[in-house]
Amino acid sequence: MLCLNPMLRSRGSSSTVLMNMQVKWRRFAMLAVLTGLFLQNPVQSRAIFDGCKVDIVFLIDASGTWCQADFDDTRNYVKSFVNDVTVGPNDTRIGVVGFTGPTSTKTAVDFTDLEKDSIKQKLDYMEFKRCVTYTHHALNKAKQEIFSNKRENAKKVAVLITDGDKTIDTKFLEIAQEYKKANIMLVILHIGVDAVDDGLKKAAYKPDWVARLSGYNDLRNTLSTVHDVACPIRCRADVAFLVDGSTSLVETMFDQARRFVNAFADSVHVGDEAIRIGVVRFGSKSDLIVKFTDTDKESIKEKIDNMELQGGMTFTGKALQFTNENLFSESRPDARKLTVIVTDGMPSDPGSLLSWGTRYRADNNKLMFVVIGRPPSIDVSELSAAAYRPDWVIRLDSYAQLEEHINGVRDKVFCGCNERDMAVLLDSSISIPVELFEKTKDFIISYAKTLDIGQRATRFGLVRFSSTTATKTFVDFSDLEKDSILGKIKNLEKAGAMTQTGYAMEVAKKDLFDHARPKAEKIAIIITDGYPSSSSVLLEQGRLYKQDDIKVLFVLVGKSFASYFYDMYKEVAYKPDWVRRFDSYQDLAVSRDFYC
Numbered sequence: 001m002l003c004l005n006p007m008l009r010s011r012g013s014s015s016t017v018l019m020n021m022q023v024k025w026r027r028f029a030m031l032a033v034l035t036g037l038f039l040q041n042p043v044q045s046r047a048i049f050d051g052c053k054v055d056i057v058f059l060i061d062a063s064g065t066w067c068q069a070d071f072d073d074t075r076n077y078v079k080s081f082v083n084d085v086t087v088g089p090n091d092t093r094i095g096v097v098g099f100t101g102p103t104s105t106k107t108a109v110d111f112t113d114l115e116k117d118s119i120k121q122k123l124d125y126m127e128f129k130r131c132v133t134y135t136h137h138a139l140n141k142a143k144q145e146i147f148s149n150k151r152e153n154a155k156k157v158a159v160l161i162t163d164g165d166k167t168i169d170t171k172f173l174e175i176a177q178e179y180k181k182a183n184i185m186l187v188i189l190h191i192g193v194d195a196v197d198d199g200l201k202k203a204a205y206k207p208d209w210v211a212r213l214s215g216y217n218d219l220r221n222t223l224s225t226v227h228d229v230a231c232p233i234r235c236r237a238d239v240a241f242l243v244d245g246s247t248s249l250v251e252t253m254f255d256q257a258r259r260f261v262n263a264f265a266d267s268v269h270v271g272d273e274a275i276r277i278g279v280v281r282f283g284s285k286s287d288l289i290v291k292f293t294d295t296d297k298e299s300i301k302e303k304i305d306n307m308e309l310q311g312g313m314t315f316t317g318k319a320l321q322f323t324n325e326n327l328f329s330e331s332r333p334d335a336r337k338l339t340v341i342v343t344d345g346m347p348s349d350p351g352s353l354l355s356w357g358t359r360y361r362a363d364n365n366k367l368m369f370v371v372i373g374r375p376p377s378i379d380v381s382e383l384s385a386a387a388y389r390p391d392w393v394i395r396l397d398s399y400a401q402l403e404e405h406i407n408g409v410r411d412k413v414f415c416g417c418n419e420r421d422m423a424v425l426l427d428s429s430i431s432i433p434v435e436l437f438e439k440t441k442d443f444i445i446s447y448a449k450t451l452d453i454g455q456r457a458t459r460f461g462l463v464r465f466s467s468t469t470a471t472k473t474f475v476d477f478s479d480l481e482k483d484s485i486l487g488k489i490k491n492l493e494k495a496g497a498m499t500q501t502g503y504a505m506e507v508a509k510k511d512l513f514d515h516a517r518p519k520a521e522k523i524a525i526i527i528t529d530g531y532p533s534s535s536s537v538l539l540e541q542g543r544l545y546k547q548d549d550i551k552v553l554f555v556l557v558g559k560s561f562a563s564y565f566y567d568m569y570k571e572v573a574y575k576p577d578w579v580r581r582f583d584s585y586q587d588l589a590v591s592r593d594f595y596c
Contacts (some may be wrong), residue, residue, distance in 0.1 A: 009438060017144065033589075053090060053091065054093075054256070055095070055151060055157075056159065057095035057142045057529075058158075058161065059159065059160045060126070061100075062128050064596070073498075075159075086417060087115075095344070096108040096119075097128075097141050098254075099135065100134065100152065107141060111146060112149070139158070139176065141187075143178065143179065144511060145182060147182070153211070154575070155185070156184040158179065158185070161189045163191045163192065166365070167288075169199050176202070186205045187205070187211075190212045235336065235413060236334060238276050238325050238338070239275060240279070240339045242280045242320070243258070243307070245282060245310035245342070246310045246341035247312060247313070249344055254309045255398060256402055258307060259341050259402070260402040264406050267406065276292040276325070277290060277300055278291060280327065282315065283311055283314065284310075284324070285310075286315075290304065314350075316347035316353050317350070319354060319357035320357070323417060330364075332447070337364060337365040337366065338413055339365055340369075343355065343371060345373065360388070368394065368412060369394065370392045370408070371383060371393060371395050372396050373397075392412075396409055419429075419519055419524075421461055421477055421521070422522075422524075423460075423508050424526075425462075425526040425528075426440065426464050426467060427526075427528035427529060429497060432528060432530075434494055444462070451482075459517075460475060460479075461475050462488070463508045465499075470496070471507050473508070475511060476511060477512055499532055500534075501538050503539045505526075505538070509541070513550050522550040524545065524552045525553045528554070529558045535568060538568065539568065539572065551578070
């Protein structure tokens, strides 16, 4: 074929084809998820990527099985990648090889070129040759001419973009094995409707590092695949999906729910020390489809693909009980717990749902609902009461929108795993009894235990505040040992005196945030039960924090806040809904929710 089918070059015109190709949908969904991380939240993704040194070589197929438009799309894809990363001797280095026959396979860009404009100009100069497909020559040339320019502690990634029609398979596989021995991670982006052959899976660094795309327009949807490969976000989390299989669903809707769960599985690192996924199908009864102990991604996806529509009523509460007893009984003690219920209707057992929602919150198992249906047919008040928080209920008009919202689930799972510089400012003024101060410390300790502390993850600081003389930094960002941090919090003593909240912000900025990492998200969590002693200082610090992109979250404890002060806290906070109110410290203790 000289060009791909035009139907497959347009995302808008391929919906019918995609509906009939389950595996391709799964791959497409995976790539859409990864794109969402990179394009919709570029600061977050670049922070992850810039945290490690990466040498990347793109191997671009320029053979006769493509057409000029396909080749141009591929060049534009690489240029988009260049635009969206930091290129430099201590950041990302980029190489490009265009390949066809033995004599026309050329290195277009090598690691010595660290200027973005120069790299993009050289991409424009690349020629479309229309010859045979000597893929092994491209791998060999990249290895000898580009990867030979090594950097210490740099990840090595090769991205092969091809339609899969390669010449001399034996040599291709031999050089691919050399890549693995040299720890060069080969990612293969296979363009076209043909099935991915076993040769490509054997050649890739891992079998599931071969992504099949329907057409070249879908290439941009893979921009952050390389980011996840080279610098993956790794969190210890046990995530359960409860999929509604009741009578109110039709097969098409249930199939979209399957694809939604599969796309999530495709987009995360699954393993005993990373994400574990469980799946329960529910209706009148519940069935365990995937256990947490199943950490083989292909096995997980196959089981989800084979999950059938059940029928019956919608016993959501019973499904939560079943999941708690048969799935979370195997949960890891130090892992985050998240439960996602995908449903189209109200529960047949609302009382049981509310009871188990309370139980899940007490166990710090965060319950999220993805509700499909148009109002007023769907009333979500009972679901909101059962959810971890009311805003953990996502409402969609149809099942077709499911795949667009996988990022919402990922954000909840990965919150705390990205680079963050976080400081807790703890009120220790005279209005707080000693026993309540101790309970708040216990709360902070329980929260800190859930964080991934490290130079490429969360750095944690703590400022105890009351009067200006008693306000001090007790944990700073240089302490990366969790046990040390917990010990310092445990030994913290109450100070008494006034509530100098604004001054505490000034101290935190000087001692902590002025030393934040350039790419890290900066968050200040202020826990207080009283009025600030100086409103003007608080407002001024709020202005400076916003100027420096430091996100302020207020945790207000007590019922006595005057509306004036409450409105002022909302003005200082990162967003108005970043002011959380609790009636008592006991309520705070069961929340365990600062930020995510």
